[in-house]
Amino acid sequence: MKARPGIAGVGCAVPSRILTNADLEKLVDTSDEWITARTGIKERRILREDEDPAELGIAAARGAIEHAGLDPTEIDFLITATNVPEMLVPGSSPFICEGLKIKKEIPFFDLIAGCTGFVYALKVAADLVSAGSYENVLVVGLEALSRFTDWQDRSTCVLFGDGAGAVVVRKMPPGRGILASCLAADSSKWSLLRIDAGGVKTPASVQTVERRQHYLKMAGSEVFKSAVQMMEETTEKALKEAQLTKYEIDWVVPHQANLRIITALAKRLDIPMEKVIVNIDRYANTSTASIPIALREAVDDGRIQPGDVVVLSAFGAGVTYGSIVLRW
Ligand code: UT7
Numbered sequence: 001m002k003a004r005p006g007i008a009g010v011g012c013a014v015p016s017r018i019l020t021n022a023d024l025e026k027l028v029d030t031s032d033e034w035i036t037a038r039t040g041i042k043e044r045r046i047l048r049e050d051e052d053p054a055e056l057g058i059a060a061a062r063g064a065i066e067h068a069g070l071d072p073t074e075i076d077f078l079i080t081a082t083n084v085p086e087m088l089v090p091g092s093s094p095f096i097c098e099g100l101k102i103k104k105e106i107p108f109f110d111l112i113a114g115c116t117g118f119v120y121a122l123k124v125a126a127d128l129v130s131a132g133s134y135e136n137v138l139v140v141g142l143e144a145l146s147r148f149t150d151w152q153d154r155s156t157c158v159l160f161g162d163g164a165g166a167v168v169v170r171k172m173p174p175g176r177g178i179l180a181s182c183l184a185a186d187s188s189k190w191s192l193l194r195i196d197a198g199g200v201k202t203p204a205s206v207q208t209v210e211r212r213q214h215y216l217k218m219a220g221s222e223v224f225k226s227a228v229q230m231m232e233e234t235t236e237k238a239l240k241e242a243q244l245t246k247y248e249i250d251w252v253v254p255h256q257a258n259l260r261i262i263t264a265l266a267k268r269l270d271i272p273m274e275k276v277i278v279n280i281d282r283y284a285n286t287s288t289a290s291i292p293i294a295l296r297e298a299v300d301d302g303r304i305q306p307g308d309v310v311v312l313s314a315f316g317a318g319v320t321y322g323s324i325v326l327r328w
Contacts (some may be wrong), residue, residue, distance in 0.1 A: 005129035006177025007122075007167045008136075008325055009070070011063020012293040014045040014163040014283060021158070026293070028154035029058040029089055035158045040259020041140065044161030046146045053162070054086050058099035058104040060164035060292070061140050065100075067296075068168040070136060072100045077124055077137040081117030081262045081288040083145035083317065084148050085110055088198070092142055102138075114316025117141060117256050117288035118165070119183070122312070124180045139168040142286030148195055150215035159257075160216075161284035165292020176306065176327050182239035183322035184232040189226065192219045193317035202309035219236035223319070227257065228264045230314040230321035237271060238311070242325045244265035246270060248309055251298065256290040265313070277303070287316065304328050 008095040012219050018041045021032035035041055047053060057080065065072055078093050085091040091110035098104075113120040118141040125137040145160040171177070196203050197213035208214060233255065239246060254262050259280055266276050277294045286293060291312050298304045308328045 001174035002204055002221040003171040003174055004179070005126040006172035007168050007171045007328075008172065009064045009068025010150065010166070010296045010299060011060045011065070011067055011291055012163065012289070012296040013059035013063065014164040014293065015051060015056065016045050016049055017046050017048045017309040019046045020314045024158055026096060027151055028157060030154045030158055030224030032067045038260070040157060040278070040280045041158065041284045046161060047144055047162045053147075053224040054095035055058070056093060056098060056162070056164035057092060057096045057140045059143035060142070060166040060289070061096060061100055061138055061298070063081065064138065064166040064168050068136075068170070072102045075102045075136050075138045076106050076253060077125070077128060077134040077280045078102070078106060079111055079121045079137065080140045081107070081111045081113065081121040082141055082142045083112060083117065083287055084144060087095040092117060093288040094140070095228070096140055101243060115290070115320045115321045116314040116316045116318070116320040116322050117259065117284070118291050119312055119322045122169065122180045123183055123322070124168065126181075129169055129171060135170060138166060139169060140164060141292055143287040143289045144220070145216060145287060148214065148216045150212055153215065155220060156216055156218055159285050161286050163283055163286035163293055165296065167292055178324060178326045179244070180238045181322065181324040182237040182241070184230070184234055185318050185320045187318070190221050200289045217319045224261060226319065227261045228268060229321070231265050231323065232268045232314045232322035234321055235313050238323045238325045244309060244325065249275065249311050250308035251275055251277060251304055251323060253277045253291055253294050253298065253310060253312050255316070256283065256294060257285045257315070314328070
């Protein structure tokens with residue numbers, strides 16, 4: 001049996017500051033009842049103004065490296081999946097690399113693929129390992145969306161939280177590792193989720209700040225309508241490639257965007273919710289960090305065991321979507 005690349009270690013980190021639905025009731029015209037019923041979210045973690053998001057990425061990465069039984073000096077490639085980098089130039093990766101004190105000459109890059117960024121980066125990392133180019137690839141999902149949240153817009157400010165998750169991808173013992181994947185996208189839907197200004201199309205100016213164009217905007221119900229179908233489609237394609245049926249799935253670790261989306265996906269896949277990892281109630285939508293945070297919790301509490309068939313599935317801005325099937 002051939003050795004496949006897989007997740008050898010997983011780590012996560014979230015800010016200590018908790019923002020509850022009750023706190024949000026004081027900021028915008030919303031209610032704990034609405035947020036809970038429509039999203040499943042009860043609270044989220046938000047960085048304080050003086051906290052550096054890169055520190056979260058570094059802590060999550062350290063956890064993953066330790067979990068894999070490796071030393072930071074053994075990492076030979078870093079991919080950081082994020083929507084909102086530390087700095088537009090040079091992104092987030094150099095700060096994580098520096099903070100980890102891994103060898104300074106290793107290659108790194110940031111990958112932008114919306115909330116699907118972690119799934120995309122995991123596939124890229126697995127391909128780098130498969131090709132034999134690199135041995136231990138670190139993938140970090142780092143998100144500080146609170147820094148781009150309009151705290152006057154109730155349709156978005158209740159949805160997101162800050163956090164980081166990381167995995168080390170390397171060749172696994174025979175039988176374990178990534179069995180199949182399916183990545184997809186639909187560029188016609190790019191406008192559903194966006195930050196209008198601050199890029200080269202609309203550079204920052206006094207007017208863009210006055211028009212609040214630096215905040216995240218979302219056509220939530222449009223995203224909602226496509227999300228379930230997109231995750232179902234890529235999960236079924238990946239399962240087919242892995243020559244497995246949906247009844248052989250032990251765990252689904254979905255992107256944590258909305259509990260209603262997650263339960264609808266489980267229903268479409270005919271999988272009981274007991275087999276679905278959910279923590280959106282405590283962290284809200286942490287974008288590229290949501291899957292590795294959920295994964296680490298489920299490994300720590302003993303739900304996910306070696307040999308289990310695990311499906312990771314996400315969707316996000318772009319729009320991008322994708323699923324990965326692996327044997328833990
Ligand atoms: O990671 C990918 C990123 N994006 C997502 O995953 C988002 C996917 N979409 C969603 O999760 C849901 O569409 C939302 C949670 C964003 C919204 O739920 P919905 O059931 O699609 O609600 P809606 O947007 O259709 O709004 C229903 C009503 C509206 O009022 P009217 O027009 O019916 O009077 C909104 O103004 O709910 C109102 N509303 C709120 N009310 C209280 C919207 N946000 C809030 C709020 N509190 N925070």
